[in-house]
Amino acid sequence: MQTLQDWLAHCERLHPKTIALGLDRVRMVSQRMGLAFRCPVVTVAGTNGKGSTCAMLESIARQAGWRTGLYTSPHLVHFEERCRLNGEAVAAEALVPHFAHVEAARQDVQLTYFEFTTLAILDLLAASGLDLVILEVGLGGRLDAVNIVDADCAVITSIDLDHQEFLGPDREAIGREKAGILRVGKPAIVSDPVPPRSVLAAAETTGADLWLLGRDFNFSGDKQQWAWAGRGRRYAGLGYPALRGANQLINASGVLAALTALRDRVPVTAQAVRNGLSMVDLPGRFQIVPGQPALVLDVAHNPHSVAALAANLDAMGFYPTTHAVFGAMGDKDLAVMLRKLDPLVDRWYFADLPTPRAAAATSLQALWQSQTARKDVASSTHSSPEEALRSAVAAADPTDRILVFGSFYTVGGVLKDGVPRLQARHLGS
Structure with a gap:
């Protein structure tokens, strides 16, 4: 297999199911690969707002001068859109050796298309000498392939009914699955204004450092500008994000909370926040x-x-x-x-x-x-x-x-x- 398209066709043939939740198989292969990150990692889960949150995190961090890696799914037109290095979609040929690395490590382990491609992209990101990696969770959280990574900060965006056949029949069940990305002692940013009780309970059980919208951070604004306040930090006179939509201030608030939680490792200036929000771009979202x-x-x-x-x-x-x-x-x-x-x-x-x-x-x-x-x-x-x-x-x-x-x-x-x-x-x- 010489090209990315060859590898993608190979991945489609490997597993009889499109979705097969569970981390045992993908974790086993990742351990054989020696997959590990040396920079801070943020994982983003939720029903809606994940893509916008990831895009704003990436844009602000880049404006602050940090080398960023971003993994999102699915793609709109080309598979390479799923992996961005410093704001640019990765070249197809750059992914090929990382698909080969997964193939060599998996041996007799069956992986779904999503699991195989996720491992290949994670392998590329880990090898790219980055300062910050942002990972969008594909489905749920607890059993999603992205969750093999122990993130330094987790963000949970709005939670609503979707994929009930896999995640459960109501917001409480779905929230419990999303909260599977939380880690002991690590910041857990919840930007859903009315989060399910299951998310709060999971944070307490896990021992995560819970940041709640309305308690640990908040925003206010008028038609011209908006402001944000969180633990030990305030931003005033902010321009509205370039992304359109009624919920983007909620998403942006979660982003600023995550960056505040990581400020000792990935500091950003107020000007980087302003520039990043004004320049963020995400095709297909209003x-x-x-x-x-x-x-x-x-x-x-x-x-x-x-x-x-x-x-x-x-x-x-x-x-x-x-x-x-x-x-x-x-x-x-x-x-x-x-x-x-x-x-x-x-x-x-x-x-x-x-x-x-x-x-x-x-x-x-x-x-x-x-x-x-x-x-x-x-x-x-x-x-x-x-x-x-x-x-x-x-x-x-x-x-x-x-x-x-x-x-x-x-x-x-x-x-x-x-x-x-x-x-x-x-x-x-």
Whole structure:
């Protein structure tokens, strides 16, 4: 196997299951590899806000002059997006020897695609001479492959219902799984304003140093600026994060708490905080693409994130018509997601996605039709997000708004096809 694509194809064939939670197999292989980090590590778990939190941590640390490594999943377009070194996606060829290292160490151990690729990326990060490593937890926390790393600081973002078949039926059960990333004596930053009791209990049982929003750190602000205060540190006159959305101050508050907890090892200046927040970038999270019609991309794929998306769309102001391209996994709470956005959407474009887990476009359309009260709203089905977007662009006026949301496959499919080119073609420019 000579290329990254060769290795990814190999990983897809190794294990009969896409998801097989548990740390025994991946920990055994990591020990054979001698995987270890010499710099501070932050792990970030939660239902929503993980990507934004990771991006802000990375941006501020880089502005402070630190060499950073970031692991996130899944990717939007290219696998290499999952690993960033100093703010840049790693080159595909740089990953190849680390996949080979995992293969040599695993011997007869079966690893899932996620476990194998996680180990390869962790191996690259550990070998890169970094000052700070930020790891986004993929699913849950306690049994996720990322949790083989004993982090110096854990961040838990908002917790809501998602992946119930793996994590449990309610917020308490899900919170218990997320809290599995906490470590004895280490800072545990909880930015969920109303965390499940199970998270607080886990912190006490573990002996983690619990930082709670509203108790150990807090924020305030007006339309122009905001301020943060935590244990022994204050920031005033901060500009709002470049990431759009109603929840970004909550995420940013957790980020500043984590950096405050690590200030003895990774100190950052107030100017680095300001610059980092102003320059942070995260594609696919309430991303507004310049041009006409207005184009909004968001990987909201559960009821909590869709509710936040609805609030953000409402805050954008008036548009004559909102066209919505939607594709999602079949195991999501699709009925609730559709109900939350239906009042804001004037034309639906349901899309098939290139994975067996996805709900068929016809199923999405039938579900929407079964519960909508808006009989004047049209809908159509499409073989891909790209095709759905082309139809939306053809139907939209320059003053309209097009929303593309749902799975990473939905937004990634649109980004892969080149959004600005589609708009330019419709406008005749």
